Amino acid sequence: MQFKIFKNKNLIQGVSNASFGSINEKRSVKFLKSLGYKNISPKNLVWAEQVFSSRVHVCLPKDSGKIIKEVDGLISNVPDQILGIISADCVPVLLYDPKQKVVAALHGGRKCLTKGIIKNAIEEMVLNFNSKPKDILVGIGPHIRACHYWLKEKTYQNLKDTKFEKYFIKRKNKVYFDLTKLAFDEFLKSGIKKKNIEDCKICTFCFYKKYFSARKEEEFPGIYKEKNSRFASFIGIEKKTKTAIDRI
Numbered sequence: 001m002q003f004k005i006f007k008n009k010n011l012i013q014g015v016s017n018a019s020f021g022s023i024n025e026k027r028s029v030k031f032l033k034s035l036g037y038k039n040i041s042p043k044n045l046v047w048a049e050q051v052f053s054s055r056v057h058v059c060l061p062k063d064s065g066k067i068i069k070e071v072d073g074l075i076s077n078v079p080d081q082i083l084g085i086i087s088a089d090c091v092p093v094l095l096y097d098p099k100q101k102v103v104a105a106l107h108g109g110r111k112c113l114t115k116g117i118i119k120n121a122i123e124e125m126v127l128n129f130n131s132k133p134k135d136i137l138v139g140i141g142p143h144i145r146a147c148h149y150w151l152k153e154k155t156y157q158n159l160k161d162t163k164f165e166k167y168f169i170k171r172k173n174k175v176y177f178d179l180t181k182l183a184f185d186e187f188l189k190s191g192i193k194k195k196n197i198e199d200c201k202i203c204t205f206c207f208y209k210k211y212f213s214a215r216k217e218e219e220f221p222g223i224y225k226e227k228n229s230r231f232a233s234f235i236g237i238e239k240k241t242k243t244a245i246d247r248i
């Protein structure tokens with residue numbers, strides 16, 4: 001899938017799905033080429049190690065082709081540098097500031113979100129690139145939603161009696177957690193406009209065949225050909241190649 005909010009903005013963007021298999025470098029290139037982006041190679045990609053932190057890295061040209069250690073978010077204004085986040089239930093978030101031409105990709109795991117990754121990312125965009133939150137466009141990718149994300153006992157104990165208790169939804173004998181609402185609230189608190197947020201509305205558990213769901217796999221082992229299958233969300237600024245008309 002691709003986000004409508006990022007269309008026609010000279011961006012390389014999209015979320016892979018299960019038809020490409022569990023994502024790796026080679027499949028990432030294949031996926032991006034399938035969207036019509038030419039001249040993509042693994043050297044264009046930057047990955048975050050994804051350690052369930054709230055740390056965000058501002059990429060330099062030399063970061064292309066690398067995995068950035070100990071971070072869960074990436075920011076870049078380097079053309080043709082494509083940021084990649086892998087997930088299978090966590091919230092993948094893509095951001096773009098069309099004024100300052102800066103992109104970001106965040107791994108919105110529950111821990112990353114509760115630790116404040118969204119706030120950190122927006123602060124870094126403001127600090128490093130003079131972004132204004134009201135200009136920033138957001139795409140929220142497929143993730144496990146309140147329909148299926150129930151909390152295990154340990155997580156429940158960790159979150160109860162905290163400010164995150166308001167995202168609990170009690171149904172039958174389980175407590176569910178609304179990651180989507182948490183992400184939205186974090187964006188709004190950081191000054192992002194609601195109209196500038198596009199939520200794809202896809203639940204990975206509901207659509208576990210089209211995307212991948214770690215929780216579904218945990219409950220039904222063996223549903224995927226490859227263990228720990230993941231899909232990826234990408235965003236990058238497309239280098240403007242001069243067309244014949246531009247040169248006239």
Ligand SMILES: [Zn+2]
Pocket residue numbers: 144145147148203204205206207
């Ligand atoms: Zn669901």
